[in-house]
Amino acid sequence: MASTETFPELPLFDLELQPEDLEAVAETLRSGWLTLGPRTAAFEEVFAEHLGARHAIAVSSCTAALHLAYLAAGVGPGDEVIVPSYTFAATAAAVIYCGATPVFGEIVSREIPSLDPEDVERRITPRTKAVCIVHFAGYAAQADRMKELCDRHGIALIEDVAHAPSATLHGRKLGTWGLAGAFSFFSNKVLSVGEGGLLCTDSDEVAALARSLRSHAMTSGTWDRHSGRTDTYDVVGLGYNYRLDEPRSALLLSRMGRIEREIERRRELTLRYRSLLADVEGITVPFTDEEVPTSSCYVMPIMLAEDGRQAEVSSALRERGIQTSIFYPSIHRFTAYRERFPGVTLPITELASRTELTLPFYPHMSFADQDRVVTALDEAVRTRGGPAA
């Protein structure tokens, strides 16, 4: 196995931290206070202000944030939550954590790969408790129409904002349209820290619930006790350990200072990619140039026009030292989901999953590397190789 391992010359993503980030983490470590405390509180305040949300609650991952968001929406056994299948599995898995059933909705098209409001409306039943929209690749799903639809049916709108910190729709930050938004700080994300996530909300009750459940529904924290504020605690519900720790909060806080600049760079590079890719035959590029300025431009997805060539093109690129990924295989086609929820058919989602390739992309990517990716992709699409293994 080891002999065939190759580190890609052009990886899918790459992370460059700055000296100020390292200094912030070092200072936190030297302080000796590592658990939920002043730095996490400071980061939450900055992030809430950045979003224009009343509350931001830092947690251990976006999966944890989604779990808490669904619980806050009252999702429980017997309930249904409508989610896209064209997303990472956590969006649906967190529904199952609550004992509820994920109902998979269809996306609009391969060019607009987010939940189709009309399709969602058809899937609403008396058991539907919530809809979760995913702002795929950092581009706004139809949050405005979904909000209107959810309000009309008296169900909660949850936003999976894992890809889209700082992105907007009609000038309003994504994550603030619904009852709660779930962000990811996973290592390949726009604002990455290793493992981490955050729940934002304007609702005081949702915030109180999320704060309580992220730390075992305990009525006081270690920091409260250390600072002499309280002495003991009660446990008032079934909570979790979904806490973020101080070194990660310090890193996030430091990186927040550059987030707008980094996303601006992502937008420039995305527009450049789009203009180069416009000349490649046999592919389409989701979204439009007009959406780029309000997107967080998390990744660079393309769709192969022809079905059945994904593995072949991906391995042709890999042979040229270029790593690609698939954002995303359809959740309902995974073994675990086929077993639990058989008979789901979503033709547009399935076609997107079979034809999508995600190209290398990060803020410090060079123009030369972009050119190299596009040239290699053009060759790979034009050259018909044998069937990939």
Next chain:
Amino acid sequence: MSDWKIALTDVEVPEEDVQAVLECLKSGWLTMGPRINAFEQALAGFTGAPHAMTVSSGTAALHLACLAAGIGPGDEVLVPAFTFVASAAAVRYVGATPVLCDVISPSDFNIDPEDAARRITPRTRAIIGVHFCGYPAQAAALRALCDEHGLTLIEDCAQAIGATIDEDGRQVGTIGELGAFSFFSKKQLCVGEGGMVTTADDALATRVRLLRSHALTSSTWDRHRGHDPAYDIVDVGFNYRMDEPRAALGLSRLGRLSDSLAKRRESVRAYRERLAEVPGVELCFDETAVERSSHFAFPILLADRERRDRFRDDLKAAGVQTTWYPALHTFTDYRSYVPADGLPGATEVAARHCALPLSSSMRIDDVDLVVTAVRKAVAA
């Protein structure tokens, strides 16, 4: 900020730890990869467990242990009433019922194997044996009880890394089918938030590894190294991963763990010597237990709740931070789990104990300062 003369515990992060984390951050690779692998290998070596899997917390470790053990709705799991809430919450996550058991005695406050035996029903699937405060539970008796009744033994080692269960130095986390550890910031080996599952069973290890990362058949690291980008999801898993900076920190700290446990033990012995003859103070456990414990905390017993509470107020006034651990059945959310015959031992130890400051950086002067405050408080 507090102005404790002696805080309950203290975490020192020397420069070599800071550099290990910074080096990892500079590498730009933050998700599960080479540092996690190295940390897990070192942890397996330290504990003597064939498999050590890092996870996001001790709670996550317990949850995954319950899942891997196949515990589910309708099942009962025996859990001591005197423990941190995660020991029982993890049982509830998988839809099973925690059945609370009493302690041996207030001064020997781990799960009582005889009380546990009385609570076994046809629905009982497992025992969560907690090594509370670092003192090893009656591991051999629990192992025998589990073997006799076909139960799984899950060791909750959240507070007990490095504690031993016999004269050969066999470590906690290696006698149960599964062990769950915590690297929370106050723990003997701390990284902030973090945990670990140990097991000798290959199939259980595979299951834990799968479920900690959404039951994906390949990882980001695998794909980065040129493996096929396609993957399957074969179960409903979780994001219970630890990341590389925490693994770097843990690995750096692990090298000093044995020394640091020895220092804790030294402080505990100094405390015990000085407090042995103090009227109104009762020591917990015996010398064998002190030798085997990894000393997360140093609890002593006072006469009753009223005197304990007054004692704590006096120590607080003297600038000495203390704590105590409520028993599970006194929590609002656990009242319905109280057995009909009550839990007199757990109730008593929760009411009477007080944990005094303890850390690996504690000096003998600190112990003396605390002891002086203790003497004054009990004399009052």
